[in-house]
Amino acid sequence: MNTSKSKDLFEKSNTCIPGGVNSPVRAYRAVNRTPLFIEKGKGSHITDVDGNDYIDYVCSWGPGILGHGKDIVIEAVKEACDKGLTFGAPTEKEYEIAMLIKKMMPSMAMTRMVSSGTEAVMSAIRTARGFTGRDYIVKFRGCYHGHSDGLLVKAGSGALTGGQPDSLGVPADFTKYTLVAEYNSEESVENIFKNFADKIAAVVVEPVAANMGVVPPKEGFLQFLRNITDKYGSLLIFDEVITGFRLSTGGAQEYYGVEPDITTLGKIVGGGMPVGAYGGRKEIMEMVAPVGGVYQAGTLSGNPIAMTAGLTTLRYLDSHREIYDKIDKNAQCLEKAYREKLGNKVWINRVGSLMSVFFTPEEVKDMDSALESDTKAYADYFSYMIDNGIYIAPSQFEAMFISDAHGDYEISKTCEVIRKLP
């Protein structure tokens, strides 16, 4: 496979962009390859600048549930562009998307649009602190909530200590209110609440963890979080940036039947444009300015082009609910092919159209067990897949996404490549 144009562009980009990329995982460092520069995408296929075609299971890390260049989305966006790109004044689309989100996710009675998932979670936490008048938050090791200072914490020596920042440039003082629990461990959460009780503003969780590879919540874990936050008067924040509109039209909260106080959205909600959102009950969301004292703003928040892409995507999902069965079945086919080929060499976690193949024989249920994976084996698997036209995430600790645009041809072609894995 010739990738000389990608290699050349990467070399040039490295001279003026840190690491040659605008988000670190794109640099392919975990798999020791040169990143592919993408020229275009249509449906479930992407084409790199050298003209190689791939079946895409990254789907832009989640937004692409309808596939690339979905006709109705592109047409709606073009039409919106003709009217102007941004006004910094309210538009009707913002009302329409807030109403549609409320219909699809009833816990989001009021929603504020922002421009990224990072912003959504950062603002949701500020709102929870404003609402409760408390400072501490609880997050889980291995859950990612964007790159804001207080959330760039995953390690930390045991659940009772305040978190240590994961990044240079984050003062330790900025993360001292971030308490870290173990995903799927009720005990670790109970211990934190025993010690910090009425100081905890919120527990923030990915209802299906998908940033340490996919790790589903154990039976009852989300309900446990609902109960303990209620008991201590803390808020429960579901970070549904990945799961929102991915597991069902109502996200993980509908899928598992547990309602959070605040939900954060991103990825699919923008239909391929830079969008995030946070929302919840009226009395919580009316803490936000200009009604309440929690300040949050954005020059391009609710941007009409971005709203058009998001709204068109959500409307399509809302009126084509059969998509969720289809992508679940297709993901199931891939899972079966992996199991038949790789057997006990791997542990597979799958929830609907979200899946991870971990190169470890043991159950992956939290960060520690995910870290047992053989990342060298993953890198070899990645190289084989890419070289055979299957584009998957360049890291063991990311999800595989299946879209509505993956048809029978793509699924059987992918299964064939899996069956020939060395």
Ligand SMILES: *Cc1c(COP(=O)(O)O)cnc(C)c1O
């Ligand atoms: C991607 C992601 C974010 C951050 O969203 P950005 O748009 O990249 O800022 C936050 N939370 C979760 C669960 C995510 O997967």
